[in-house]
Amino acid sequence: MKKVSMKIEGMSCSACANRIERIVNKLDGVEKGAVNFAAETLALEYDESAVELGQVEAAIEKAGFKVKKNIKDYTFKVEGMTCSACANRVERVTQKIEGVELAVVNFATEKLTIKLDADVASYGQVKAAVEKAGFQLVSEEDTIKGEEKKHDEASKLLIRFIISLIFAVPLLIISMGHMVGMPLPHLIDPMMNPFNFGIVQLILTLPVVMAGYKFYQVGIKNLIQLSPNMDSLIAIGTLTAFFYSVFGIYKITQGDASYAMHLYFESAAVILTLITLGKYLEAVSKGKTSQAIKALMGLAPKTATIERNGRELEVPIEEVVVGDLVLVKPGEKLPVDGEVIEGSTAIDESMLTGESIPVEKTVGSVVIGASINKTGFIKYKATKVGRDTALSQIVKLVEDAQGSKAPIAKMADIISAYFVPIVIGLAILSSVAWLLAGETGVFALSIFISVLVIACPCALGLATPTAIMVGTGKGAEYGVLIKGGEALETTHKLSKLIFDKTGTITEGKPKVTDIVTTNLSEEQLLIYAASAEKGSEHPLGEAIVRAAIDRGYQLCELESFNAIPGHGIEVSIQGKQMLLGNKKLMIEKTIDVSSLSETSDQLAYDGKTPMYMAIDGQLAGIIAVADTVKESSKKAIETLHQMGIKVAMITGDNQKTADAIARQVGIDLVLAEVLPADKANEVKKLQETGVKVGMVGDGINDAPALAQADIGIAIGSGTDVAIESADIVLMKSDLMDVSTAIKLSKATIRNIKENLFWAFAYNVLGIPVAMGVLHLFGGPLLNPMIAAAAMSLSSVSVLLNALRLRRFKA
Numbered sequence: 050m051k052k053v054s055m056k057i058e059g060m061s062c063s064a065c066a067n068r069i070e071r072i073v074n075k076l077d078g079v080e081k082g083a084v085n086f087a088a089e090t091l092a093l094e095y096d097e098s099a100v101e102l103g104q105v106e107a108a109i110e111k112a113g114f115k116v117k118k119n120i121k122d123y124t125f126k127v128e129g130m131t132c133s134a135c136a137n138r139v140e141r142v143t144q145k146i147e148g149v150e151l152a153v154v155n156f157a158t159e160k161l162t163i164k165l166d167a168d169v170a171s172y173g174q175v176k177a178a179v180e181k182a183g184f185q186l187v188s189e190e191d192t193i194k195g196e197e198k199k200h201d202e203a204s205k206l207l208i209r210f211i212i213s214l215i216f217a218v219p220l221l222i223i224s225m226g227h228m229v230g231m232p233l234p235h236l237i238d239p240m241m242n243p244f245n246f247g248i249v250q251l252i253l254t255l256p257v258v259m260a261g262y263k264f265y266q267v268g269i270k271n272l273i274q275l276s277p278n279m280d281s282l283i284a285i286g287t288l289t290a291f292f293y294s295v296f297g298i299y300k301i302t303q304g305d306a307s308y309a310m311h312l313y314f315e316s317a318a319v320i321l322t323l324i325t326l327g328k329y330l331e332a333v334s335k336g337k338t339s340q341a342i343k344a345l346m347g348l349a350p351k352t353a354t355i356e357r358n359g360r361e362l363e364v365p366i367e368e369v370v371v372g373d374l375v376l377v378k379p380g381e382k383l384p385v386d387g388e389v390i391e392g393s394t395a396i397d398e399s400m401l402t403g404e405s406i407p408v409e410k411t412v413g414s415v416v417i418g419a420s421i422n423k424t425g426f427i428k429y430k431a432t433k434v435g436r437d438t439a440l441s442q443i444v445k446l447v448e449d450a451q452g453s454k455a456p457i458a459k460m461a462d463i464i465s466a467y468f469v470p471i472v473i474g475l476a477i478l479s480s481v482a483w484l485l486a487g488e489t490g491v492f493a494l495s496i497f498i499s500v501l502v503i504a505c506p507c508a509l510g511l512a513t514p515t516a517i518m519v520g521t522g523k524g525a526e527y528g529v530l531i532k533g534g535e536a537l538e539t540t541h542k543l544s545k546l547i548f549d550k551t552g553t554i555t556e557g558k559p560k561v562t563d564i565v566t567t568n569l570s571e572e573q574l575l576i577y578a579a580s581a582e583k584g585s586e587h588p589l590g591e592a593i594v595r596a597a598i599d600r601g602y603q604l605c606e607l608e609s610f611n612a613i614p615g616h617g618i619e620v621s622i623q624g625k626q627m628l629l630g631n632k633k634l635m636i637e638k639t640i641d642v643s644s645l646s647e648t649s650d651q652l653a654y655d656g657k658t659p660m661y662m663a664i665d666g667q668l669a670g671i672i673a674v675a676d677t678v679k680e681s682s683k684k685a686i687e688t689l690h691q692m693g694i695k696v697a698m699i700t701g702d703n704q705k706t707a708d709a710i711a712r713q714v715g716i717d718l719v720l721a722e723v724l725p726a727d728k729a730n731e732v733k734k735l736q737e738t739g740v741k742v743g744m745v746g747d748g749i750n751d752a753p754a755l756a757q758a759d760i761g762i763a764i765g766s767g768t769d770v771a772i773e774s775a776d777i778v779l780m781k782s783d784l785m786d787v788s789t790a791i792k793l794s795k796a797t798i799r800n801i802k803e804n805l806f807w808a809f810a811y812n813v814l815g816i817p818v819a820m821g822v823l824h825l826f827g828g829p830l831l832n833p834m835i836a837a838a839a840m841s842l843s844s845v846s847v848l849l850n851a852l853r854l855r856r857f858k859a
Contacts, residue, residue, distance in 0.1 A: 073105060203332040212256060212260045213321055216254070355374060457801055537794050541795040549728075555710065569670065577669075578629055627662065
């Protein structure tokens with residue numbers, strides 16, 4: 050009997066508690082279910098073989114209550130996996146643990162991502178299950194040690210290969226040299242001294258077998274546990290060749306010298322040598338796929354100069370705390386995120402945002418850790434340290450994306466799970482079939498070994514995760530953060546994109562665009578208008594004040610100020626009565642605006658807001674204010690059109706203003722006067738037409754639409770809520786990066802398809818050849834050594850193809 054405690058939500062009285070008890074106790078296999086209404090818990094005693102916890106939860110939820118779970122996410126390194134069959138095994142054993150909601154293993158990154166109910170399952174249970182399956186768990190904190198271990202592993206593989214090569218080359222010459230006319234000393238000549246010929250080969254083979262002990266250690270253990278993997282195939286194949294050859298030496302000692310021509314020591318040794326070389330090349334290539342993460346992690350400086358109690362101290366970056374005052378000189382890297390409190394400078398943020406132009410920073414500016422201080426000395430207050438910094442968040446995001454699976458990988462996973470047992474079956478079947486057909490035992494043995502060593506589930510297992518790792522890493526280099534394999538795969542299917550207007554297509558800050566005067570200079574009109582609006586909090590008024598300050602104009606003192614809601618303002622400056630507002634205000638105050646009405650209409654048609662100004666009863670001019678279009682918007686939308694993608698714009702603005710912006714940038718569909726709450730519904734309407742829809746936005750009100758879209762793309766300068774809701778984050782806030790994300794998705798998916806094609810094609814063509822299908826029609830047999838070389842080459846070729854993505858250009 051197993052005992053668990055479950056939290057229950059939704060109980061409003063003791064009658065609810067009694068109802069849950071009745072329902073639970075009716076289930077077969079439940080020994081006792083007792084509900085504590087005050088603590089809102091269910092103490093359950095049940096027989097695991099008769100009822101599953103999921104059935105109990107379903108019964109409770111059907112009754113209208115909810116089981117509250119303490120869901121936690123963990124990421125672990127898994128050591129000891131040698132092929133995708135191992136990864137599938139780790140997934141299977143962890144998914145069987147009660148309380149585990151999700152378990153995903155990425156063979157390329159060697160990571161297990163697991164989601165579990167901490168009240169039911171524990172880290173200890175996961176660790177025990179993985180270790181029982183023959184693997185080791187390494188916690189996230191030990192990842193750096195794990196990376197060092199990985200480097201050591203590649204070095205060990207190289208040493209193993211060199212040792213194997215030293216013994217395999219002379220072995221190959223001794224065993225096969227005489228076949229191509231190479232003379233052998235009389236002492237080991239197979240015709241004169243067959244026993245010596247066999248013993249020398251055995252002596253040369255033993256160090257190679259010992260160097261490849263890992264294949265036997267892992268392969269035989271998995272075979273005993275009825276979960277064979279690639280190592281099992283190698284172990285069976287090479288041990289069969291080895292022991293058959295030992296048996297051959299025994300037969301020679303019994304007087305049958307013909308067995309000297311049927312020794313397979315060189316096959317066992319050369320197979321192990323070639324596969325060790327393949328494993329080494331694979332380890333080196335896999336290291337290169339995660340270079341983006343290593344480059345990001347290497348950006349942060351190791352120390353920081355801080356000011357504490359009036360003293361300057363140099364401390365390790367780990368010791369910087371929120372609130373510390375950080376000092377940074379020109380040319381130094383910023384250790385953590387913060388806000389400038391003293392000094393001004395230009396900061397190069399290209400390593401995080403991809404933006405090559407240094408950004409000006411003054412008091413009050415936000416600065417990002419790992420960026421480079423270019424020109425001036427600054428002092429800033431640390432606001433985010435450790436795992437909270439922008440750099441750490443980006444590293445985490447990219448790591449999560451690289452550890453995720455794309456839907457396209459599911460087919461390869463299913464095949465990999467059944468692959469090794471099928472190959473063993475085919476090897477036995479084909480060798481027995483040849484024996485029954487009248488071939489010799491040596492012939493059947495050659496077939497058996499060839500089938501085992503040519504099969505390669507590794508190529509299938511590596512095809513998708515390696516491409517995703519390189520693709521997401523490449524995106525991070527360009528400031529395009531893709532949050533997972535599914536997002537990466539779906540992005541290339543987008544056929545319609547919806548852009549939010551304010552802050553996405555436009556700058557999000559109104560600016561003065563036009564100044565039209567009747568009898569004053571532009572400078573004087575702007576000074577009067579800005580002086581009048583100095584006391585206003587209206588965004589359009591703020592734009593006018595900002596324009597005057599930016600030009601260095603000195604503002605006048607206000608003598609009186611009166612706001613007229615919905616119309617404008619009435620002020621007195623230097624004894625002059627001034628009006629500033631819309632056409633309604635002018636008509637109400639009987640100001641003749643006919644001389645500028647045509648100009649006003651044209652400005653409104655262009656999406657600008659014209660503001661009339663009158664001085665002492667006479668029209669003085671118009672100041673037009675508009676939210677200006679970002680420089681990159683038009684080019685970005687043209688690029689999307691060239692890619693065959695339709696572009697819509699969504700905004701709460703009036704139709705006239707929205708249409709004007711749409712004309713400027715080439716929008717196909719305008720969705721104007723849409724309330725924030727209705728944005729998600731507009732996305733849904735487009736999805737109902739059967740197309741994949743992407744949403745690009747930056748504000749809190751865009752979050753529901755970003756979540757509703759098939760792919761949500763958030764502008765990096767936007768709100769945390771928008772970034773959290775999105776599948777892709779554009780760090781540069783440059784709309785050109787939307788097309789970069791789509792092109793990267795297309796390139797990655799194309800690469801995955803190429804990888805899967807070659808992995809499948811290799812096995813579909815290689816296994817029948819190894820089984821002797823060509824020999825049936827008078828063709829050649831596949832030598833086991835060539836099969837081993839081909840098997841190693843398949844994994845390496847898939848990895849090298851994935852690495853081609855590193856050449857992707859935005």
